Amino acid sequence: MSSELPDKKRISESTIHRLSMYFRTLSLLQKEGYETVSSKELAKREKLTPAQVRKDLSFFGSFGTRGLGYDVVELKAKIGEILGIDRHWKVAVIGIGNIGSALVSYKEFSRQGFHIEKLFDNDQRKIGSNHKGIVVSDIKNLEKEIAEDGIEMVIITVPATVAQYMVDDVVRAGVKAILNFAPINLKVPSHVYLRNENMSMELEYLSFAIVNNHTPKNMK
Amino acid sequence: MSSELPDKKRISESTIHRLSMYFRTLSLLQKEGYETVSSKELAKREKLTPAQVRKDLSFFGSFGTRGLGYDVVELKAKIGEILGIDRHWKVAVIGIGNIGSALVSYKEFSRQGFHIEKLFDNDQRKIGSNHKGIVVSDIKNLEKEIAEDGIEMVIITVPATVAQYMVDDVVRAGVKAILNFAPINLKVPSHVYLRNENMSMELEYLSFAIVNNHTPKNMK
DNA sequence: TTATTCATGTGAAATGCTTCACAAGAAATT
DNA sequence: AATTTCTTGTGAAGCATTTCACATGAATAA
Numbered sequence A, B: 001m002s003s004e005l006p007d008k009k010r011i012s013e014s015t016i017h018r019l020s021m022y023f024r025t026l027s028l029l030q031k032e033g034y035e036t037v038s039s040k041e042l043a044k045r046e047k048l049t050p051a052q053v054r055k056d057l058s059f060f061g062s063f064g065t066r067g068l069g070y071d072v073v074e075l076k077a078k079i080g081e082i083l084g085i086d087r088h089w090k091v092a093v094i095g096i097g098n099i100g101s102a103l104v105s106y107k108e109f110s111r112q113g114f115h116i117e118k119l120f121d122n123d124q125r126k127i128g129s130n131h132k133g134i135v136v137s138d139i140k141n142l143e144k145e146i147a148e149d150g151i152e153m154v155i156i157t158v159p160a161t162v163a164q165y166m167v168d169d170v171v172r173a174g175v176k177a178i179l180n181f182a183p184i185n186l187k188v189p190s191h192v193y194l195r196n197e198n199m200s201m202e203l204e205y206l207s208f209a210i211v212n213n214h215t216p217k218n219m220k
Numbered sequence C: 001t002t003a004t005t006c007a008t009g010t011g012a013a014a015t016g017c018t019t020c021a022c023a024a025g026a027a028a029t030t
Numbered sequence D: 001a002a003t004t005t006c007t008t009g010t011g012a013a014g015c016a017t018t019t020c021a022c023a024t025g026a027a028t029a030a
Helices: A013-031 A039-046 A050-058 A072-083 A098-104 A107-111 A139-149 A160-172 A199-212 B013-031 B039-046 B050-058 B072-083 B098-104 B107-111 B139-149 B160-172 B199-212
Strands: A069-071 A089-094 A114-121 A134-138 A153-156 A177-180 A193-196 B069-071 B089-094 B114-121 B134-138 B153-156 B177-180 B193-196
Touching (some): A013 A039, A013 A072, A039 A050, A069 A072, A072 B199, A089 A098, A089 A139, A089 B199, A098 A114, A107 A114, A107 B199, A114 B199, A134 A139, A139 A160, A153 A160, A160 A177, A199 B013, A199 B089, A199 B107, A199 B153, B013 B072, B039 B050, B089 B139, B107 B114, B114 B139, B134 B139, B139 B160, B153 B160, B160 B177
Parallel strands (some): A089 A114, A089 A153, A114 A134, A153 A177, A177 A193, B089 B114, B153 B177, B177 B193
């Protein structure tokens, strides 16, 4: 169960996030009919330096051609592979409230290989109802159904007060990663990956910027 | 129109994001009945080092008492002031689709001082309809109504293909900051702040972590 | 009152990330 | 075929962030 990376350099969070950005932009470049793209062009679109783009890629190999740049289709495939989005991820959403049900229809997820295949809620009025072809299950069966269906990732959009219970359940069911929208710091065992999505954080950054007349180098 | 910070140190994005985290945790500590909190306790809850917490705060002043820690209520107020969330921000949401309408009911926003007061869409079936007491306006009147109502921040949840037009309109109307959910790199003049919210990015990070057996220092 | 404990605030050191600058290699041009 | 142009890949330098370590000062206990 060792790393897939031949040389175990520690890749920074920023690098991974930029790979996501490159992937998205490469899809666009492909649509626009580009066959190749230089680090300069890619950097311009992301408001980065060309060196940054090349360095990010260099952690994983050499994908370009000197004097020419990168083959758009090839680089996109390669980054998809690195990010692990070149396959079908089985995802469940727990908590079919406002945000939860919005995520069911969020196209970007399926576009990147994340397929929502299970929905859970504790509200009797919601259980059994149909969202985009998926029937909402009773949260009582959470652990059992997650395990049976081999769900690998879970998105949590329940109130903060109950989020930890959901986590404990899905961890027992064997999920590998959790994306948490609830405003609370959750505990997971070390073999499970956890990320928090906090949408007000970005608004708070904007608020700070306005109030302090902030001029960051990198208003990404 | 100069900065509010007496000494114009450049504050990093990470520091601002951590202040948001501290703010939220301080609210919780307050509910739990804590009167004071140490950098050690705060760090433990955020999975950071105590030195990190103290250094973050030190950029803005000295708010603690040696031997005792920080007064919870006082520190929360101070951070709120730094972030500029100690006031009422007028926000509009443009694009009342799945995500847009979910955000209208998102409690964390109002809890941090962000009040959604205007909704816009181009769909005749949505225009005039009521969401949480707010009537959806026709996007044709975007610039005029934003300016008249003195909206300062805008959240964009329209399709990528039309997002730039919305931006151009609201920039003319005088908004100061934009939070963009559309999967596209938008252009804004330098006096307008822009942040992008990309929800699949975090799933992609999780995907990368699983596939590469990644062990980052800081799985925040 | 004095001693002890505790926890802040902060220069300095350590670590991490980004940018520079250039050798090397591929394509295009003459 | 030789030359020029272009752009990658990458050590090294530069810059930024985090952590260390300790002097300082407040509160508590003796």
